[in-house]
Structure formats: C-alpha cells, structure tokens
Amino acid sequence: MKIFPFFLKVGLPMLAVGGVAAALAVASKGSQPSAAAEVSGHPPAATYSSYIAGAGLVEALGRNIEISTPVGGIIDKVFVQVGAHVSAGAPLFRIEGRDKLAELKAREANIPLYEAKIQEAEAALADYRVQLKTAETLVDKRALSAEEFSKRRANVAIYESKLAQAKADLANAQAQVEESRTDLERRVVRSPIDGEVLELNALPGAYAAASVNDTVLAMVGNVDRLAVRIDIDENDAWRFERGRPARASIRGNSDLTVDLTFEYVEPYVRPKKSLTGSSTERTDTRVLQVVYSFPNGKIPAYVGQQMDVFISAPAAAETKGRAAEASGR
Structure with a gap:
C-alpha cells in the first residue's frame, strides 16, 4: 500500500520528464536539413553558338517496322527470339491452320482424278478420229451410211469438248491447290527486311487479330x-x-x-x-x-x-x- 503513493509522487514525474526528453530529441533530429541528393549528371549543353x-x-x-498478320487466329509456333538477326523472308511466327492443311490435302487428292479423265478423253478422241479418218478415206462411199458417217464426226466433236472440259477441270483443281497453299503460306508471318527483332509479343497459344492488336506482335528494324x-x-x-x-x-x-x-x-x-x-x-x-x-x-x-x-x-x-x-x- 505504501508503494503506490511513492509511485504517484516519484515515478510518474520521472516518466513524464523522460517522455518530454524523447519528444524533444525526435523533433530536433527531424528539423536537421537532409543531405543533398547526389547529382548523377549535368544538364546537356550546346556546342554551337547558335x-x-x-x-x-x-x-x-x-523506321521500326511493326509486324501484323493478314490472317487472324491462334499462334501455334514462334520461330525467333528478341534480339535475333533475321533475313528478309525469314519466318517470325505462324498462325494455326490445320483446317487449311486438311483442305489442301483433299484438293491435292483430286488432281490424279482429273488427270485420269484427261487421259481417258484423249484415248477416246484418238479412237474416234481414226474411225472418222477411215470413213473419209473409203473409196466407195456407199460402204458406210450417211448416218454412220455423221455419228463418227459427232463423236470426234463430243470428245474434243470432253477433253477441253477435263483440262479446264484440272486447271481449276490446280488453282484450288495453289489457293490452299497460299492460305497456308499467309499464316506464316515473315520478316520484310534484313534486320533485328526489336520486340516480340507473339506467344504460342495467344490469339493474333488480323486488325489492329492492343500490342504489336513483333517489331523489326x-x-x-x-x-x-x-x-x-x-x-x-x-x-x-x-x-x-x-x-x-x-x-x-x-x-x-x-x-x-x-x-x-x-x-x-x-x-x-x-x-x-x-x-x-x-x-x-x-x-x-x-x-x-x-x-x-x-x-x-x-x-x-x-x-x-x-x-x-x-x-x-x-x-x-x-x-x-x-x-x-
């Protein structure tokens, strides 16, 4: 019971004095000027009088050339890294195109069929031409009826038309194959110049839009x-x-x-x-x-x-x- 009055008379004033001293020390330290930051360089100066x-x-x-893609889709392969030196025409990245690859194979499979039709039409036409020539060289025209003669001439004309159609079908099939190959080739984005890959944001699995992308897919220069x-x-x-x-x-x-x-x-x-x-x-x-x-x-x-x-x-x-x-x- 005697300790408490002693604390009130002596301990509390001592604590108060200590708190004031600590506050003054902190205030004194905060008021001191801070050391000036070290200057890493001086402002640029002109070397010309005017x-x-x-x-x-x-x-x-x-110029820095920002690369985009003519065909939108998922990027399935990236061929280069940032900082790589590339030649003009070197592949940078590729857009997935399994559907176009399947289409190309189907169209290529049709080529032999059309070539076979051409061979068939050529063989039939050669046979009918021989028959017509034989009829035209007969000494006795009565040996062959006029109807038969007309039929042979008509067969030649028909198979000339069939041969022309078969050749046109083959040309069309070949054009479709080239179209599919071009579609696949357009999915491989290539460097337009000899230079260095300055930036590369094309990542496998990412979607690349054929329009303007939020970030440039690649940059070369x-x-x-x-x-x-x-x-x-x-x-x-x-x-x-x-x-x-x-x-x-x-x-x-x-x-x-x-x-x-x-x-x-x-x-x-x-x-x-x-x-x-x-x-x-x-x-x-x-x-x-x-x-x-x-x-x-x-x-x-x-x-x-x-x-x-x-x-x-x-x-x-x-x-x-x-x-x-x-x-x-």
Missing part, C-alpha cells in the same frame, strides 16, 4: 545504323537548314555524346505526340520531324531511347536578313 534544341527518339534507320527522329518546334522550324551539323547526348548522361549525320526531313508539320510534361509545353504544339543518324555502337544507345539534340542553325538575325534579301529581289 542552335536549335529538340528532343530525339532513337529508331532503326528505315535494321540497326546497323541508328536514326534519331528529332522534333523541332514549329516556332524554330523556319530556322532549320538541311544538312546542318548536329550533336546528341543520351538522356540522363550528357557526357555520352555523338555527332549526327543528316538523313532527311519529313516536310509535314504534325502535332507533337511525345510530351515532356513541362509546365510551359502546349498540348497543341506542332513539330517538324528531322531525321539524323549515327553508327550503332558509337555510344550505348537503344531503339526507343530519348536523346537531347542540338542542331547548328544560323542566328535569328542572320536568317531574317536572308529572308529580307530574298523578298527584295
């Missing part, structure tokens, strides 16, 4: 040389000149730079699709797309990667002066 800046996207030279598709804001498009030097750096590491070679310009100014999220960026921005290239392996760049690009351009005053001279002529 330039156009743009965001670039790495792609295969000659020639990556011996990589292209950079650069979006130039429409406000700077008038300053761009074909063939001007350009330099690009990997997004996230501006120390990895490469000189670019001009390839071509797509003259249609289109709505910008790849938005950066900047607060000053307008969603109605239109861009001129310019394509440069560089050797694959020059820097560790991959198809689909973003790059910061600076294109050498004449100063705005210089460009305006040229425009004024041109308008004054």
Whole structure:
C-alpha cells in the first residue's frame, strides 16, 4: 500500500520528464536539413553558338517496322527470339491452320482424278478420229451410211469438248491447290527486311487479330545504323537548314555524346505526340520531324531511347536578313 503513493509522487514525474526528453530529441533530429541528393549528371549543353534544341527518339534507320498478320487466329509456333538477326523472308511466327492443311490435302487428292479423265478423253478422241479418218478415206462411199458417217464426226466433236472440259477441270483443281497453299503460306508471318527483332509479343497459344492488336506482335528494324527522329518546334522550324551539323547526348548522361549525320526531313508539320510534361509545353504544339543518324555502337544507345539534340542553325538575325534579301529581289 505504501508503494503506490511513492509511485504517484516519484515515478510518474520521472516518466513524464523522460517522455518530454524523447519528444524533444525526435523533433530536433527531424528539423536537421537532409543531405543533398547526389547529382548523377549535368544538364546537356550546346556546342554551337547558335542552335536549335529538340528532343530525339532513337529508331532503326528505315523506321521500326511493326509486324501484323493478314490472317487472324491462334499462334501455334514462334520461330525467333528478341534480339535475333533475321533475313528478309525469314519466318517470325505462324498462325494455326490445320483446317487449311486438311483442305489442301483433299484438293491435292483430286488432281490424279482429273488427270485420269484427261487421259481417258484423249484415248477416246484418238479412237474416234481414226474411225472418222477411215470413213473419209473409203473409196466407195456407199460402204458406210450417211448416218454412220455423221455419228463418227459427232463423236470426234463430243470428245474434243470432253477433253477441253477435263483440262479446264484440272486447271481449276490446280488453282484450288495453289489457293490452299497460299492460305497456308499467309499464316506464316515473315520478316520484310534484313534486320533485328526489336520486340516480340507473339506467344504460342495467344490469339493474333488480323486488325489492329492492343500490342504489336513483333517489331523489326535494321540497326546497323541508328536514326534519331528529332522534333523541332514549329516556332524554330523556319530556322532549320538541311544538312546542318548536329550533336546528341543520351538522356540522363550528357557526357555520352555523338555527332549526327543528316538523313532527311519529313516536310509535314504534325502535332507533337511525345510530351515532356513541362509546365510551359502546349498540348497543341506542332513539330517538324528531322531525321539524323549515327553508327550503332558509337555510344550505348537503344531503339526507343530519348536523346537531347542540338542542331547548328544560323542566328535569328542572320536568317531574317536572308529572308529580307530574298523578298527584295
């Protein structure tokens, strides 16, 4: 009974003091400034006194080719893997076609029947032609009645028609066989170019639609040389000149730079699709797309990667002066 009053007088105040001290320690530690995050790289810097800046996207030279299928169905075999080098015409994947294979075998089985009908018609026609020729060479025409002579001539005409029909039936059967073979061949999706498999979403057992799929079934491209598709804001498009030097750096590491070679310009100014999220960026921005290239392996760049690009351009005053001279002529 004496312990409880002692706890109330001494223990509780000590606990209160300890709690206050702990709260002050936590508050003091939380108010200390946190260490600055280590910067992995510095912002890209232009190497030209006058330039156009743009965001670039790495792609295969000659574009990334998205592969689809002309025939919808279940994928029953995939012949390649991501990263594989393929030749033009190499099979990528195949759509199941057991029904078409059975149809082909049935049609191929009909070919010998039609060939036999041709042989039969040819043999009968040869016999009737001999009979008609014999009748025509008789010295005494009275040895054969006019009715019999007409019958032999009619038989020749009938079997000439039967032979022509048998040949037409054979040609039709052969065309049906080729149709079935073409249907089977269309189910084997092949690479249209020599290149590398950049993406592969075709899986055995998955359904591939002949229309637009949610994800690309396969993508191939020639990556011996990589292209950079650069979006130039429409406000700077008038300053761009074909063939001007350009330099690009990997997004996230501006120390990895490469000189670019001009390839071509797509003259249609289109709505910008790849938005950066900047607060000053307008969603109605239109861009001129310019394509440069560089050797694959020059820097560790991959198809689909973003790059910061600076294109050498004449100063705005210089460009305006040229425009004024041109308008004054």
